[in-house]
Amino acid sequence: MRITQLRNATIIVHTGRYNILVDPMLAAKDALPALRLLDGRRLRNPLVELPRSANAALEGVTHCLITHCQKGHFDHLDRAGKHWLRERQVPVICTPHDAGHLRQRGLNVQPLTADPVQPFLAGTIRTVRCAHGRGLVGKLMEHGVGYFLEMPGEPSLYLSGDTVLTDEVRQFVRRHQPQVCVVPAGGARFDLGGEIIMGVDEVLEFARIAQGTVVANHLEALSHCPVGRRELRDAAEQAELAGPVLIPRDGEVMTFEALMRPAVSAQRQATQSPGLTVPNWRRPSPSHG
Numbered sequence: 001m002r003i004t005q006l007r008n009a010t011i012i013v014h015t016g017r018y019n020i021l022v023d024p025m026l027a028a029k030d031a032l033p034a035l036r037l038l039d040g041r042r043l044r045n046p047l048v049e050l051p052r053s054a055n056a057a058l059e060g061v062t063h064c065l066i067t068h069c070q071k072g073h074f075d076h077l078d079r080a081g082k083h084w085l086r087e088r089q090v091p092v093i094c095t096p097h098d099a100g101h102l103r104q105r106g107l108n109v110q111p112l113t114a115d116p117v118q119p120f121l122a123g124t125i126r127t128v129r130c131a132h133g134r135g136l137v138g139k140l141m142e143h144g145v146g147y148f149l150e151m152p153g154e155p156s157l158y159l160s161g162d163t164v165l166t167d168e169v170r171q172f173v174r175r176h177q178p179q180v181c182v183v184p185a186g187g188a189r190f191d192l193g194g195e196i197i198m199g200v201d202e203v204l205e206f207a208r209i210a211q212g213t214v215v216a217n218h219l220e221a222l223s224h225c226p227v228g229r230r231e232l233r234d235a236a237e238q239a240e241l242a243g244p245v246l247i248p249r250d251g252e253v254m255t256f257e258a259l260m261r262p263a264v265s266a267q268r269q270a271t272q273s274p275g276l277t278v279p280n281w282r283r284p285s286p287s288h289g
């Protein structure tokens with residue numbers, strides 16, 4: 001299995017003959033509004049362009065997965081993303097909750113059912129509830145889902161979606177121990193209220209619970225995500241978690257091999273930044289269960 005990090009939450013999962021685009025935000029730099037209005041800067045979004053390799057990577061897309069998209073969450077499906085999907089009539093897999101919304105926009109929607117586990121391509125998929133913030137902010141947010149994909153001969157993959165680290169997420173990870181987890185690490189927040197996705201501390205806690213690789217994204221692409229790659233890298237090194245926590249650059253392709261558990265292995269293949277290290281794999285430690 002390979003994962004191409006495009007930008008923010010937008011990735012492509014390459015598994016078997018399928019190339020699954022996740023949460024496409026395809027807008028040009030600055031094409032989308034500011035997400036913080038009171039910070040004195042009002043930076044427009046996204047902060048960066050898609051990587052140069054994006055067009056070629058998008059060519060091969062066969063399916064699309066949406067974690068959430070309503071109530072203004074354009075960083076998971078923006079106008080450019082909708083246009084791109086509509087033109088090609090790419091099958092869009094989503095929750096029953098988002099199906100009507102996406103169908104109205106002319107997309108080729110193939111909603112999941114309410115079943116906890118269901119067939120998906122060559123394998124299975126299950127949804128895991130997200131909490132897109134806590135307290136009052138949490139009440140106002142659209143809470144999507146994460147997806148857990150199990151494909152034959154491939155490492156199991158948990159795409160957490162936009163969530164803070166909840167007990168439900170912790171329990172899910174402990175129970176299923178996905179071999180690869182993709183989590184939002186930007187520490188996003190609005191002008192008021194707390195974090196609405198994981199920040200440095202929660203990503204590190206997640207990485208202590210998870211025995212597999214943790215891929216951190218949602219970094220350096222949106223104006224309300226203060227966490228930078230360098231900061232997360234330094235914190236992971238300090239916590240001796242630099243092996244399992246991967247922080248891809250936009251355009252980077254990561255390759256993961258399914259081996260007998262728990263010896264998952266991965267190899268990084270840099271398209272834009274050669275010379276990245278191959279992560280060291282931790283053996284699961286009983287103290288982290």
Ligand SMILES: [Zn+2]
Pocket residue numbers: 009075076162184218
């Ligand atoms: Zn997001």
